Amino acid sequence: MATVVSHHLISSIASPHSPSNSKASLFPKEPFNLPIKFRQNRCFKIEATTASQTPVLDPLLSPSKTTPHKKKSNEASLILIRHGESLWNEKNLFTGCVDVPLTEKGVAEAIQAGKRISTIPVDLIFTSSLIRAQMTAMLAMTQHRCKKVPIILHDESEKAQTWSHVFSEETRKQSIPVVAAWQLNERMYGELQGLNKEETAERYGTQQVHEWRRSYHIPPPKGESLEMCAERAVAYFEDNIQPELALGNNVLIAAHGNSLRSIIMYLDKLTSQEVTSLELSTGLPLLYIFKDRKFMRRGSPVGPTEAGVYAYTKRLAQYRQKLDESLN
Numbered sequence: 235m236a237t238v239v240s241h242h243l244i245s246s247i248a249s250p251h252s253p254s255n256s257k258a259s260l261f262p263k264e265p266f267n268l269p270i271k272f273r274q275n276r277c278f279k280i281e282a283t284t285a286s287q288t289p290v291l292d293p294l295l296s297p298s299k300t301t302p303h304k305k306k307s308n309e310a311s312l313i314l315i316r317h318g319e320s321l322w323n324e325k326n327l328f329t330g331c332v333d334v335p336l337t338e339k340g341v342a343e344a345i346q347a348g349k350r351i352s353t354i355p356v357d358l359i360f361t362s363s364l365i366r367a368q369m370t371a372m373l374a375m376t377q378h379r380c381k382k383v384p385i386i387l388h389d390e391s392e393k394a395q396t397w398s399h400v401f402s403e404e405t406r407k408q409s410i411p412v413v414a415a416w417q418l419n420e421r422m423y424g425e426l427q428g429l430n431k432e433e434t435a436e437r438y439g440t441q442q443v444h445e446w447r448r449s450y451h452i453p454p455p456k457g458e459s460l461e462m463c464a465e466r467a468v469a470y471f472e473d474n475i476q477p478e479l480a481l482g483n484n485v486l487i488a489a490h491g492n493s494l495r496s497i498i499m500y501l502d503k504l505t506s507q508e509v510t511s512l513e514l515s516t517g518l519p520l521l522y523i524f525k526d527r528k529f530m531r532r533g534s535p536v537g538p539t540e541a542g543v544y545a546y547t548k549r550l551a552q553y554r555q556k557l558d559e560s561l562n
């Protein structure tokens with residue numbers, strides 16, 4: 235697979251985006267960084283109330299007080315990782331939304347990715363709903379120096395929320411919430427799913443298959459174009475992930491070649507022409523810093539030199555130093 239397109243510091247001004255205050259101010263300070271949407275679902279169940287009734291609080295977390303959620307920092311790290319090699323990557327089959335596992339090589343790539351990001355802070359993890367992305371996140375975090383345990387949050391039903399609740403505050407402090415979102419799934423490749431990429435190019439022509447795979451507007455037969463994929467993946471990023479970054483929470487996203495291409499197109503403000511040459515290798519983490527509502531790319535393992543790969547900010551260097559000190 236082609237390597238990551240050479241990168242440069244992005245000084246572009248991202249469109250100003252601040253979480254709606256109503257969201258961030260509603261939820262109590264949590265020792266456990268619940269994503270905003272989970273705080274909304276889990277801390278409060280504001281029943282339809284009349285003036286005479288009082289809102290029903292969710293007994294599970296029974297917040298002590300509804301203090302505005304304190305901003306952790308004016309800078310946050312965003313790590314993007316395409317999943318490690320999957321069984322169908324190995325067979326060169328179009329995968330899309332088919333849920334196939336990692337190969338042994340993919341597992342090794344995920345562990346290597348974890349080594350590379352082991353001193354970059356992670357407070358929240360977002361994955362797709364597909365096993366290859368979820369396993370990549372979990373395996374990578376086994377290498378993280380913070381030694382926290384990623385735990386998948388469930389909000390598919392009230393019972394799921396209740397039954398998957400962690401009551402020990404100490405344990406919650408040693409955990410990192412993981413949100414699995416179908417919106418981050420790989421683009422749906424339609425009638426190509428399961429077909430061999432080489433055979434498909436022989437049948438339909440190399441140019442046509444390249445257009446289906448890399449153009450922005452052209453969908454594969456009965457599948458999603460990158461534009462259609464962006465409509466769900468970038469919308470999810472803006473609605474659920476960017477507000478966390480704005481609060482200073484450090485985020486890891488483990489997802490897929492095209493769902494991440496659509497997000498990087500948004501972060502780097504690429505044109506529909508530029509994005510056609512954007513390729514993501516499996517298991518190579520990209521680092522962005524979100525600061526003053528701007529996204530700046532700070533490197534990837536395929537950068538010019540291993541030493542200069544992640545351009546650490548002062549805050550990142552301080553975090554790494556604290557980890558070093560905690561080990562001495």
Ligand SMILES: O=C(O)[C@H](O)COP(=O)(O)O
Binds near residue numbers: 328
């Ligand atoms: O879905 C797939 O087949 C791969 O994950 C990405 O395929 P592509 O590189 O052909 O977009």
